[in-house]
Amino acid sequence: MAATTELPAPAPIRSRTLLVGTVFGIASTVMVFAGLFGIYLRERALTIRATGSWIPSDATIELSPPTVMAWTLILSAVTVQWAVYSVARDDRRHTYMALGLTVLFGIAIINQTVFQWRQMGLVIDEGPSPAAPLIYTISGAFVVALVIGMVFLALMAFRALAGQYSSRQTDGIVAASMYWYTLVVLYFVIWILVYITK
Amino acid sequence: MTVTDTRPSAHTPALVAEVEPSLAQYPGLAGWLSTGDHKTVGRLFVVLGLLGGIFSLVVGALVGFERADVTGIDLLPDLETLHQQAAMYRVGLVFLFALPLIVGLAMYVVPLQVGSPSIAFPRLALASFWTWLVGGGIFIASVFADGGLGRPASGATMGGSEQEAVELTLLALGLVVIAALAATLCIVTTIVALRPSGMGLTRVPLFSWSMLVSGGMWLLTLPVLVANIAIIWVDLRGVTALAYGQPANIYAQLSWVFDQPQIFAFALPVLGIVGDIIPVAFGQRQRLYGVLQFAIGALGFLSFGAFANRYFNPNVTDEVLFVVMGLLLLVPTLVFLGGMADTARRGGRPAFSSQLVLGAMALLLFIGGVVVAVLRVLGPAVGVVREADKDWLSGFIDPLEDLQGTSIISGHLHLVLLTAALGAIAGLYHWGPKVWGRRPSAVAGIAGGMALVGAIVLTSVPDIVSGFLDQPELALAPGDYAGVTEQSTVEAMNTLGAIGMVLGVVGLLLVLLDVLVGGALGRGREAGDDPWGGHTLEWATSSPPPLGNFAAPVAPVTSEAPLIDPADDGGAA
Numbered sequence: 001m002a003a004t005t006e007l008p009a010p011a012p013i014r015s016r017t018l019l020v021g022t023v024f025g026i027a028s029t030v031m032v033f034a035g036l037f038g039i040y041l042r043e044r045a046l047t048i049r050a051t052g053s054w055i056p057s058d059a060t061i062e063l064s065p066p067t068v069m070a071w072t073l074i075l076s077a078v079t080v081q082w083a084v085y086s087v088a089r090d091d092r093r094h095t096y097m098a099l100g101l102t103v104l105f106g107i108a109i110i111n112q113t114v115f116q117w118r119q120m121g122l123v124i125d126e127g128p129s130p131a132a133p134l135i136y137t138i139s140g141a142f143v144v145a146l147v148i149g150m151v152f153l154a155l156m157a158f159r160a161l162a163g164q165y166s167s168r169q170t171d172g173i174v175a176a177s178m179y180w181y182t183l184v185v186l187y188f189v190i191w192i193l194v195y196i197t198k
Numbered sequence: 199m200t201v202t203d204t205r206p207s208a209h210t211p212a213l214v215a216e217v218e219p220s221l222a223q224y225p226g227l228a229g230w231l232s233t234g235d236h237k238t239v240g241r242l243f244v245v246l247g248l249l250g251g252i253f254s255l256v257v258g259a260l261v262g263f264e265r266a267d268v269t270g271i272d273l274l275p276d277l278e279t280l281h282q283q284a285a286m287y288r289v290g291l292v293f294l295f296a297l298p299l300i301v302g303l304a305m306y307v308v309p310l311q312v313g314s315p316s317i318a319f320p321r322l323a324l325a326s327f328w329t330w331l332v333g334g335g336i337f338i339a340s341v342f343a344d345g346g347l348g349r350p351a352s353g354a355t356m357g358g359s360e361q362e363a364v365e366l367t368l369l370a371l372g373l374v375v376i377a378a379l380a381a382t383l384c385i386v387t388t389i390v391a392l393r394p395s396g397m398g399l400t401r402v403p404l405f406s407w408s409m410l411v412s413g414g415m416w417l418l419t420l421p422v423l424v425a426n427i428a429i430i431w432v433d434l435r436g437v438t439a440l441a442y443g444q445p446a447n448i449y450a451q452l453s454w455v456f457d458q459p460q461i462f463a464f465a466l467p468v469l470g471i472v473g474d475i476i477p478v479a480f481g482q483r484q485r486l487y488g489v490l491q492f493a494i495g496a497l498g499f500l501s502f503g504a505f506a507n508r509y510f511n512p513n514v515t516d517e518v519l520f521v522v523m524g525l526l527l528l529v530p531t532l533v534f535l536g537g538m539a540d541t542a543r544r545g546g547r548p549a550f551s552s553q554l555v556l557g558a559m560a561l562l563l564f565i566g567g568v569v570v571a572v573l574r575v576l577g578p579a580v581g582v583v584r585e586a587d588k589d590w591l592s593g594f595i596d597p598l599e600d601l602q603g604t605s606i607i608s609g610h611l612h613l614v615l616l617t618a619a620l621g622a623i624a625g626l627y628h629w630g631p632k633v634w635g636r637r638p639s640a641v642a643g644i645a646g647g648m649a650l651v652g653a654i655v656l657t658s659v660p661d662i663v664s665g666f667l668d669q670p671e672l673a674l675a676p677g678d679y680a681g682v683t684e685q686s687t688v689e690a691m692n693t694l695g696a697i698g699m700v701l702g703v704v705g706l707l708l709v710l711l712d713v714l715v716g717g718a719l720g721r722g723r724e725a726g727d728d729p730w731g732g733h734t735l736e737w738a739t740s741s742p743p744p745l746g747n748f749a750a751p752v753a754p755v756t757s758e759a760p761l762i763d764p765a766d767d768g769g770a771a
Contacts (some may be wrong), residue, residue, distance in 0.1 A: 017318045024383050028421045035425035035504065042510055124436030133433035133440055141428055144533040147667075 029145055036141060037193060040134050041043040047129050049172045053196055056129050059122040066195040069112050073184045076105035080153070080177045087165050087173045095165075095173065101159040102180065106150040113143055134173050138190060142183075149183050152176045231328070234320035236305050236384075236743060239327050240631065241718075243302025243381070244626065246331060247295060248710045253338075254290030255653070255702045259282050259665050260613035261674075262696025263659075268679040273769055278359055282346030282583025285367075285449060286338065288456050288611070289347075292464060294334050296615045300467050301381045304409045307629050308385050310736035310743060311403040313752035319384045326589040340366035347452065348445030359445065365434050368448075372427045375420050386413040394735075396754035398634025401489055403758070404735040405625070407471025407491055411498035417462040422504035426451045448671075449510035457607055458571050459523050460503025461614040465567065468621030469494050469534055470562050475628050476538050477759075478730050489759050490537045493530035500527050516578045516604055522717045524575030531568045533722030535561065551730070552643030556624035559651050560617055567614040571663065574601060574610070576726035597666060602606040607671040609661030612695075616654040618700065621710055623647055631725030634717035635741040642712035648693060649705030660691035667691075733759035 044054050083098035117139070124132045136187055156172040159165060165172050223503060224232055230242060261284050264273045269350050274280050309317045317323050352364030389410045402410070430451060433443035441447060454460055473494075477484040484490065500523050515518050538561065548554055577598030627643045630636075661669075668681050671686045682688050716722030728737040738761060739748050757763045 015389045017387060021318055021383055021387040024417055028379055028383075028417045031421035031504070032425045032428075035422035036429070039425070039429065075284045116422070124433060125438045127440055130433075130441045131428060133436070133442060136435075137425075137429045140432065166272055175578060179448060198336050 016171065018171045018175045019178070022178055026179060029148075029182060030044075030186070031126050032141060033138075036134075036138050037189065040138060040193065043130055043160045045133070045179070051128055054129055054131050056122070056131065059120055059132075061120050061135075061195065061198060062116075063123070064197055065112050065116040065119070065192050069109050070187060070191050072105050072108050072112070076102050076109075077181060077184045079105065080140060080180045084170065084173055084177050087160060087170050088167050092160065095124075095160055096157060099153050099160075099173075103150050105154055106146050106153075109146055111142055113139055135194060138194060142187060142190060145183055145186070149176070149180050152179055215723060216232050221748065233324060235318070236309050236317035236320060236323055237633070237743065239317075239320075239323050240302045240304075240306030242327050243298045243305060243330075245302075245710070245718075246327075247298035247302055247622075248713070249708055250290060250294030250298060250334065252703055252706045252710070253294075254287055254295050255699045255706065257290060258287040258657075259696050259699035261287055262692060263698050265412060265692040266696060267676070268673070268682070268685060268689055268692070269676055271360050271676075277675050278344070278346075278349070278485040281343050281349045282344070282359065284672065284674055285347040286341045287335065288376075289371060291611070291615050292417055292456060293371070293378065294337075296618045296622070297378055298465055299328060299619055300464070301378065301385070302624050303471075303622050303629070304385050304405070304413075304467065305381065306633055307625070308406045308409055309392070309734060310632070310739065310747055311386050311406045311734050312389055313391060313394040313735045313755065314388055315746040315748060316392070317384050318387035318392055322380055323384040326377045326384065330374055330377035330378065331372050333377055337367060337374060337392055339362075341371055348448035348458075364445075364448070365431060368427050368431045368434075369396065371452075372424055372431075375424055379417060379420055379424075382413040386417065389413075391428070394752040394755055395497070396756055399492065401755060401758040403470075404473030404484075404490065404494070405467065405470035408467045408473070408494050410565070411495050412463055412466035412501075415466070415498050415501055419460060419463060419502060421753055422454075423455050426507075440766060447509060451507065454503050454507045455510070456611050457503070457506065457508075458528070458574060458610060459501045459506065460499060461518075461611060462501035462527065462567070462571070463503065465564060465614045465618035465621070466497055466501060468564050468618055469497070471621045471625040471628070472538065472557040472561045473534070473735065474593035475553050475624060477541050478628075478732050479548040479551060479554040479557075481548075481731060482541045483733070483759055484537065484543040485539055485544075486537055486540075490534055493533040493537070496530040497527065497534075515575070518557060521575040521579050524571045525579060527568045527571050535565060536635075549730070550640075550649060551627070552627035552638075552640045553624045554648035555644055556620060556627065559647070560621035560624055561611065563620065563651070563654055564619040566658075567610065567617060569614060570606070571660075572597070574606060577601060600668065603667050603671055604665035605610065605661045605669040605671050605673065606665030609658040609665060612661065613654060613658035614656065616650065620647060620650050620654065623650065626713065627708070628730070629736070630713065630717055631729045632736055632741050632743070634720070634722070634757060635725055636717055636720050636722035637721055637725045637729065638716035640711045642708055642716070646705045646708030646712065649701050649708065653698045655703030657695050660694040660698075664688045664691045670680065728761075731764050735760060737761055 048054050079098045079101040081100065083095050086092070086094035086098055117136070122132045122135060124136065153176045156165070156176045159172050233239065257463065260273065263279065264271065271277055271280060274283065282705075295562060305317060305323060309315075340363050343363045343366070344360040346359055347367060347368035348359070348364065386409070389406050393402070399407075399410075430442045430448055433439045433441065437441075442451060473484070473490060502768055506520055508514055513519075542548070550605055579594055579602075580598070581597050622642075626633075626639075626646070627638060627647075630638045667684050667688055669691075670681070672680055673682075679685065679688070725741050727739065728742050729741075730737075735755070738752075
């Protein structure tokens with residue numbers, strides 16, 4: 001293994017631009033879901049008070065697919081941390097493998113979400129409960145956030161392939177992993193709010 | 199496997215030149231489509247924001263003249279069109295005018311103020327502009343294609359609106375908001391991560407500080423608007439919308455963005471702009487800098503409006519949190535005014551300039567906006583006292599309590615958002631020489647700005663007066679005016695408001711022409727690098743700045759005013 005060892009004097013300030021930007025991006029993502037959760041909880045409480053139930057009687061929302069998704073996301077949190085660990089040790093092969101696995105888990109989540117949408121028989125234009133649009137918005141918004149996370153991971157993987165990230169500079173992989181952990185935490189809130197306490 | 203280490207970005211001009219293709223390399227449209235230079239993107243935002251303002255005010259004038267006769271629909275084809283245009287005016291005022299104008303100014307000035315050779319994520323900054331432009335274009339087109347945001351006052355059906363077009367309007371609005379968020383992300387990240395050595399957050403220039411505070415607020419509140427839009431859009435996917443997508447409910451869910459306290463989050467940069475203009479104009483160092491920063495920060499905190507959604511919580515305007523936030527707005531505003539007054543008192547006679555006149559007017563109008571905010575929460579606030587057997591207060595409280603839901607909300611929106619734009623225009627005259635290397639005409643600036651001041655007064659005061667006469671907010675259909683006590687007075691007030699819109703269009707046209715001719719086309723007087731004797735780093739580089747902003751790396755900063763601290767040896771070397 002050949003390494004470039006003789007570099008010029010280090011830069012005076014190490015910019016953490018990507019990490020800072022990611023933190024702001026995470027804050028915005030969390031606020032999208034905070035808004036959705038707030039509306040969901042209020043509407044659910046009011047509907048249950050008025051009609052006695054939240055999920056329409058002809059819809060079946062199974063707990064199994066969301067639980068499988070939660071476990072898949074726990075696994076993906078492990079693989080994304082594996083990528084951070086590997087890039088910090090200049091182990092590129094494992095970095096690519098871990099990033100690839102994480103993206104694969106993301107694809108699996110999207111697959112399971114679509115499966116659940118088809119299975120649960122929740123129709124938007126049948127009242128009186130407004131559960132359908134809210135559940136579809138929250139699960140759909142999570143898919144969108146997941147796709148953003150996967151694109152972020154893929155971009156960082158390509159940058160790592162181009163030699164931008166190593167033990168000296170891990171910011172890109174760390175930033176993408178921070179966004180991914182946020183998604184995992186958000187999904188657990190969805191799991192509890194939407195699928196367990198329905 | 200070969201390991202190739204790449205050093206973290208050192209942000210030397212050479213490096214920036216490498217990553218940012220300049221306009222010189224790609225002239226014309228190709229340059230605008232591919233540039234990574236924040237200065238070009240900022241100029242694009244500013245010019246298109248001014249055009250967006252002219253468009254929005256023309257639409258506002260149409261709606262206003264239509265409401266000059268409240269007994270029927272005369273000027274526009276039908277009530278549906280009136281609803282659509284009224285929605286377009288409000289969205290335009292915020293997202294096609296005030297916000298892009300401020301974002302454009304910040305995108306140009308903030309990296310220079312914090313001594314950075316580039317904005318953070320230059321490609322995202324460019325993408326945000328084009329996304330905003332395309333989203334704004336689709337928004338306008340969708341409204342003209344019978345879209346819009348439903349019929350706020352009445353109607354369970356879409357009426358004359360096409361559901362597909364309404365969905366497109368929502369998607370376009372979402373796109374515009376996301377573009378604004380992306381641009382904001384670039385600006386606040388620049389302030390946090392790309393400051394030079396020695397420039398702690400307590401030494402950040404006030405405009406940049408106000409952008410950090412208000413940008414932070416936008417990043418925390420506008421995503422909730424995206425969530426609202428998403429819910430409405432998903433509900434419209436059904437054959438019949440269950441609740442959120444119903445025409446009577448669409449605007450109600452989004453209205454918190456156009457209402458107190460959120461509107462102050464959009465106007466907050468006015469204080470930063472004025473806070474940079476006044477000390478320079480009076481040639482005085484700003485005292486109690488940290489106190490002013492705290493005041494701006496407190497105002498930002500008090501302008502968090504995502505909780506005040508009147509669709510989901512109709513009584514929110516009577517609740518303690520809303521009332522207390524409204525009352526408290528006055529405290530940091532007065533503290534800021536005191537700081538500015540102190541600087542003016544110490545400075546004696548200032549150098550006369552358009553930015554000083556417009557900045558001072560913007561500050562006064564901002565205070566006016568805060569006073570109206572206090573007025574709006576005074577009813578519920580004093581109502582608590584009345585409950586403690588103080589019936590003699592009733593004559594005072596009752597009119598104030600009746601203000602809830604009246605056109606005072608529209609008047610407040612005009613007052614605060616147009617003041618935000620006026621502040622941005624003051625900033626445009628302050629930093630214009632830096633942007634173009636030429637001085638725009640002071641006469642045209644003052645004439646255009648004062649026309650806008652007239653527009654602000656004429657569009658806001660009549661709506662506030664009409665609020666006391668019980669004109670409901672968003673009164674558009676003839677039936678909406680049933681409870682109005684003095685119909686002829688309300689009609690006269692609505693006419694005045696429409697004339698104010700026309701005055702605003704004239705003012706913005708003057709400013710735009712002046713900026714284009716005096717600045718962009720280079721007809722103005724040569725400005726020099728530091729025409730006003732500035733205090734902060736943007737005046738330490740050439741006008742306009744080169745690619746990479748500073749010819750040499752910025753020296754360590756040791757105060758909040760590096761250019762008036764010779765002992766500190768601040769500024770660019």
